[in-house]
Amino acid sequence: MTCEIVYWPGFTGRAEPAILLLEDVGAPYTIDNDVQGRIASLADRLPVFACPLLIDGDLVLSQTSVITQYLAQRHGIDVAAEDQTAAAQFGYNLADIWRETYEGRKDGVEHYLTERFPRWLDVMEHSFQDGKRWYFTDDAPSWLDYLALNIVTLATYCWGEPAVAQMQGRARLWEWSDAMQARPRIKAYFDNSASLPVAYPEVQAPA
Ligand SMILES: N[C@@H](CCC(=O)N[C@@H](CS)C(=O)NCC(=O)O)C(=O)O
Numbered sequence: 001m002t003c004e005i006v007y008w009p010g011f012t013g014r015a016e017p018a019i020l021l022l023e024d025v026g027a028p029y030t031i032d033n034d035v036q037g038r039i040a041s042l043a044d045r046l047p048v049f050a051c052p053l054l055i056d057g058d059l060v061l062s063q064t065s066v067i068t069q070y071l072a073q074r075h076g077i078d079v080a081a082e083d084q085t086a087a088a089q090f091g092y093n094l095a096d097i098w099r100e101t102y103e104g105r106k107d108g109v110e111h112y113l114t115e116r117f118p119r120w121l122d123v124m125e126h127s128f129q130d131g132k133r134w135y136f137t138d139d140a141p142s143w144l145d146y147l148a149l150n151i152v153t154l155a156t157y158c159w160g161e162p163a164v165a166q167m168q169g170r171a172r173l174w175e176w177s178d179a180m181q182a183r184p185r186i187k188a189y190f191d192n193s194a195s196l197p198v199a200y201p202e203v204q205a206p207a
Helices: 013-025 035-042 064-074 081-106 110-127 143-159 161-170 171-182 185-193
Strands: 001-004 027-031 055-056 059-062
Touching: 001 013, 001 035, 013 027, 013 064, 013 143, 013 185, 035 055, 059 064, 059 161, 064 081, 064 143, 081 110, 081 143, 110 143, 110 161, 110 171, 143 161, 143 171, 161 171, 171 185
Parallel strands: 001 027
Antiparallel strands: 001 055, 055 059
């Protein structure tokens, strides 16, 4: 069944992890930009507050991390049972990183890049398990990898070259990022000029 993502028009934002996962596994999806209408029609009976939403048949989900983990489970790429707690911790960290990276840029918090972003990048670097190619697994990306790639695209878009230089300085993170972006369907998605940017021009780093 084709699942549906509800998100704002013109950019992918917090919907990007779900989009990347669905692109990578080759699953069909649609995107509806009527955020206010859809939330208004659902919020009187379901615990939904903000987009992204994922609608899969009768199931309606909110919260980026939950949506991405659900899609990973549905497509057989969840982390192993013994890694669930560490994966959840990383997922919560990634949600914090997303909010700070975006809101820091939106609110003009220039010291975010020098003070907090490097510490968050160390968290990402230290979240790799020894010898693993992807976060928490050696076989294939799991839901954390798509959430983490969304941080790379967001930081690059919002903070530009200084953020990229910092990410390049974390060897495991950067090697992983290259490997993620070299995956054929991920590469095709990013190479496709019809794919939307991760954010909107007002928060884009100056050229
Ligand atoms: N923790 C939520 C945050 C959701 C969120 O802040 N969504 C933004 C778009 S990225 C939004 O539409 N906010 C509108 C609002 O909070 O009223 C998640 O990760 O899904």
